[in-house]
Amino acid sequence: MLSERQDAILREVVRIFTDTGQPVGSKTLMNALPFHVSSATIRNEMATLEEIGYLEKTHLSSGRVPSINGYRYYLDYLVQPSIVPRDVAKKIDEDFGQTYHQLDDIIERSAKILSHLTSYTAITLGPESSKTLLTGFRIVPLNSHQIMAIIVTSDNNVENNIYTVDDELDSSLIEKFVKIVNDKLVGQPLPKVIEMLHDDVPIILSNYMHSASGLVDMVDDLFQKADSDKYFVDGQLNLLNYADSNDMQEVQSLFSIINQSNDLKKLLDPSSSESGIRVRLGSELGSDALKNYSIITADYDVGHHGKGIIALLGPTTMHYSQLIGLLGEFRTELAKRLIDYYSRYDDS
Amino acid sequence: MLSERQDAILREVVRIFTDTGQPVGSKTLMNALPFHVSSATIRNEMATLEEIGYLEKTHLSSGRVPSINGYRYYLDYLVQPSIVPRDVAKKIDEDFGQTYHQLDDIIERSAKILSHLTSYTAITLGPESSKTLLTGFRIVPLNSHQIMAIIVTSDNNVENNIYTVDDELDSSLIEKFVKIVNDKLVGQPLPKVIEMLHDDVPIILSNYMHSASGLVDMVDDLFQKADSDKYFVDGQLNLLNYADSNDMQEVQSLFSIINQSNDLKKLLDPSSSESGIRVRLGSELGSDALKNYSIITADYDVGHHGKGIIALLGPTTMHYSQLIGLLGEFRTELAKRLIDYYSRYDDS
DNA sequence: GTTAGCACTCCAATATGAATAGTGCTAAAA
DNA sequence: TTTTAGCACTATTCATATTGGAGTGCTAAC
Numbered sequence: 001m002l003s004e005r006q007d008a009i010l011r012e013v014v015r016i017f018t019d020t021g022q023p024v025g026s027k028t029l030m031n032a033l034p035f036h037v038s039s040a041t042i043r044n045e046m047a048t049l050e051e052i053g054y055l056e057k058t059h060l061s062s063g064r065v066p067s068i069n070g071y072r073y074y075l076d077y078l079v080q081p082s083i084v085p086r087d088v089a090k091k092i093d094e095d096f097g098q099t100y101h102q103l104d105d106i107i108e109r110s111a112k113i114l115s116h117l118t119s120y121t122a123i124t125l126g127p128e129s130s131k132t133l134l135t136g137f138r139i140v141p142l143n144s145h146q147i148m149a150i151i152v153t154s155d156n157n158v159e160n161n162i163y164t165v166d167d168e169l170d171s172s173l174i175e176k177f178v179k180i181v182n183d184k185l186v187g188q189p190l191p192k193v194i195e196m197l198h199d200d201v202p203i204i205l206s207n208y209m210h211s212a213s214g215l216v217d218m219v220d221d222l223f224q225k226a227d228s229d230k231y232f233v234d235g236q237l238n239l240l241n242y243a244d245s246n247d248m249q250e251v252q253s254l255f256s257i258i259n260q261s262n263d264l265k266k267l268l269d270p271s272s273s274e275s276g277i278r279v280r281l282g283s284e285l286g287s288d289a290l291k292n293y294s295i296i297t298a299d300y301d302v303g304h305h306g307k308g309i310i311a312l313l314g315p316t317t318m319h320y321s322q323l324i325g326l327l328g329e330f331r332t333e334l335a336k337r338l339i340d341y342y343s344r345y346d347d348s
Numbered sequence: 349m350l351s352e353r354q355d356a357i358l359r360e361v362v363r364i365f366t367d368t369g370q371p372v373g374s375k376t377l378m379n380a381l382p383f384h385v386s387s388a389t390i391r392n393e394m395a396t397l398e399e400i401g402y403l404e405k406t407h408l409s410s411g412r413v414p415s416i417n418g419y420r421y422y423l424d425y426l427v428q429p430s431i432v433p434r435d436v437a438k439k440i441d442e443d444f445g446q447t448y449h450q451l452d453d454i455i456e457r458s459a460k461i462l463s464h465l466t467s468y469t470a471i472t473l474g475p476e477s478s479k480t481l482l483t484g485f486r487i488v489p490l491n492s493h494q495i496m497a498i499i500v501t502s503d504n505n506v507e508n509n510i511y512t513v514d515d516e517l518d519s520s521l522i523e524k525f526v527k528i529v530n531d532k533l534v535g536q537p538l539p540k541v542i543e544m545l546h547d548d549v550p551i552i553l554s555n556y557m558h559s560a561s562g563l564v565d566m567v568d569d570l571f572q573k574a575d576s577d578k579y580f581v582d583g584q585l586n587l588l589n590y591a592d593s594n595d596m597q598e599v600q601s602l603f604s605i606i607n608q609s610n611d612l613k614k615l616l617d618p619s620s621s622e623s624g625i626r627v628r629l630g631s632e633l634g635s636d637a638l639k640n641y642s643i644i645t646a647d648y649d650v651g652h653h654g655k656g657i658i659a660l661l662g663p664t665t666m667h668y669s670q671l672i673g674l675l676g677e678f679r680t681e682l683a684k685r686l687i688d689y690y691s692r693y694d695d696s
Numbered sequence: 697g698t699t700a701g702c703a704c705t706c707c708a709a710t711a712t713g714a715a716t717a718g719t720g721c722t723a724a725a726a
Numbered sequence: 727t728t729t730t731a732g733c734a735c736t737a738t739t740c741a742t743a744t745t746g747g748a749g750t751g752c753t754a755a756c
Binding site: 148255 | 449486488493504510511512588594599600693
């Protein structure tokens with residue numbers, strides 16, 4: 001455990017370093033600290049902090065910068081969310097603006113607002129979909145060889161796909177199929193729906209046609225789509241402002257990470273079930289491209305509709321206290337909006 | 349007009365400069381040219397070429413690089429498409445692979461193939477949509493307060509939007525509306541459809557309801573969407589390989605240009621109705637961000653289904669001869685695929 | 697019209713030196 | 727025992743030479 005004075009010094013090093021981007025020396029620190037000790041004392045303290053592994057020198061006679069461990073300690077024990085100015089809170093509210101017809105629109109807009117507000121990259125994820133239920137399934141013939149299948153879920157999300165069908169597929173069979181899905185699967189949570197779609201439905205269908213699996217396999221991807229998490233990313237280009245301009249390779253891998261929902265899933269994974277705002281340093285995540293970046297995740301809670309995640313991706317030297325404060329504000333605002341949304345559209 | 353020797357020199361300067369990225373000197377040139385003259389002679393010729401404005405020096409005693417005008421001349425008179433190796437042609441065919449259910453899938457895939465093949469940024473546009481006809485219009489109720497409107501066009505493209513409706517909108521009225529659109533507008537080209545939707549349909553509708561315009565206005569954006577050009581961009585990140593890494597600003601404007609279909613429209617605009625492959629130097633386009641880039645456009649012809657465009661965006665120092673050869677191959681391959689697609693799905 | 701030769705120019709890379717900002721350590725003061 | 731002043735030391739950064747090399751333009755001869 002560190003002494004109070006060491007805490008203060010570490011906190012101040014982080015603050016100044018995030019502001020200036022320059023290593024921090026003992027004299028600068030002397031003038032910045034709220035209490036007075038000589039620069040020599042500070043040098044001694046910094047030497048111990050370096051020994052513990054919380055500070056680093058860029059070269060033998062330079063000032064100190066926080067190490068990864070130093071950041072970790074800072075984030076775990078020292079950072080205090082700064083209070084969000086009133087006009088920012090107001091701006092969030094204004095930016096949300098209008099009312100929304102689609103759940104995803106709100107989540108997508110959230111990413112936009114966050115990235116604009118912070119000039120970092122924002123990633124958002126809607127409320128956990130394992131709690132959403134199937135509420136409807138339709139198939140619409142488009143022309144002689146194409147049909148559209150549509151899924152509606154309890155959070156008012158709609159997904160659709162278009163399929164090409166050969167002539168032998170009788171329209172009465174399709175109607176039968178739609179009826180079975182609506183009768184048997186509506187009201188079930190999506191994972192359960194997918195399970196039953198493959199187990200129960202073919203059995204029932206086999207009464208009417210000999211090869212039932214074709215139809216089920218065809219629409220399977222649509223159900224998968226409805227059940228899979230949908231991430232929204234905004235402000236990707238902001239990464240360019242912080243990227244090491246000599247290492248285009250790194251920028252490219254970074255971009256490909258945030259465009260792959262599989263990778264995103266790992267990044268945002270709320271594995272530790274603790275609720276709240278967490279910061280994860282990229283270097284802790286093993287990925288080489290993320291070495292100099294970090295990610296702040298916050299969950300938001302929409303009651304029985306589940307929890308979602310909002311996140312900010314930026315360089316390790318982000319303004320954590322500000323951003324944590326902002327995310328704190330934003331998550332409650334977003335939850336409020338979503339509760340409002342659900343109450344407006346929930347079938348009563 | 350230039351002498352044959354001057355042509356050869358300019359062509360060689362372009363070739364070496366694109367290969368090495370370095371200014372080309374008289375000695376290098378002497379060894380590279382297919383005929384032998386001394387470096388002094390070449391110096392004299394280069395001096396004239398510089399006077400005319402086709403070559404430039406980066407500083408007083410450097411080798412020469414092609415100027416914009418030099419490139420223009422090279423592209424207009426000197427460049428010869430290189431022959432596409434057989435394995436590349438084969439690779440294109442393989443990459444297209446499977447058969448497609450949607451026209452847009454083919455166009456999108458084209459962008460992917462092109463960008464991978466060239467490691468530049470590819471932009472593709474489907475066949476001109478003013479020739480596509482409306483073939484169907486559906487409205488599907490999703491739940492108590494949402495409906496989905498669907499448009500099908502003669503090129504088998506499908507567009508849909510979801511709308512929130514208030515309770516007072518009677519379902520029989522909606523059916524009426526759908527019937528009118530299908531009776532009166534199907535078979536018309538899309539621009540005409542949009543016109544009639546606003547002129548004729550409200551008049552007919554007003555027999556059944558007093559405020560007909562609400563319904564028309566609601567679905568208007570869907571028809572607009574179906575009629576608007578849809579660009580596909582792939583390999584955006586390749587731009588990072590050629591960008592001036594000191595000027596992140598430029599990279600950002602570049603990205604925002606290729607993500608705005610309005611800007612893209614200007615870039616690809618086949619204003620000069622001449623058919624074929626054209627190269628436009630970014631500096632000729634006025635846009636500051638494009639100063640160091642150029643764009644190669646090629647149209648492709650699908651008979652009475654209209655013409656589309658494929659394009660490559662890259663630095664001014666692209667390998668024009670190779671790329672022009674490649675695009676030549678690609679446009680015929682794509683046209684073949686599309687004709688095949690149409691013949692497979694055209695209602696007979 | 698072409699070429700050899702030479703003086704000239706600029707760049708890129710390398711060294712040199714001074715100024716600066718920082719450190720660690722020691723010995724004295726609190 | 728903790729804090730401080732003072733000093734020797736180190737690395738970076740910036741500006742300023744110094745050099746070699748690649749290239750040019752020009753002139754005079756072929």
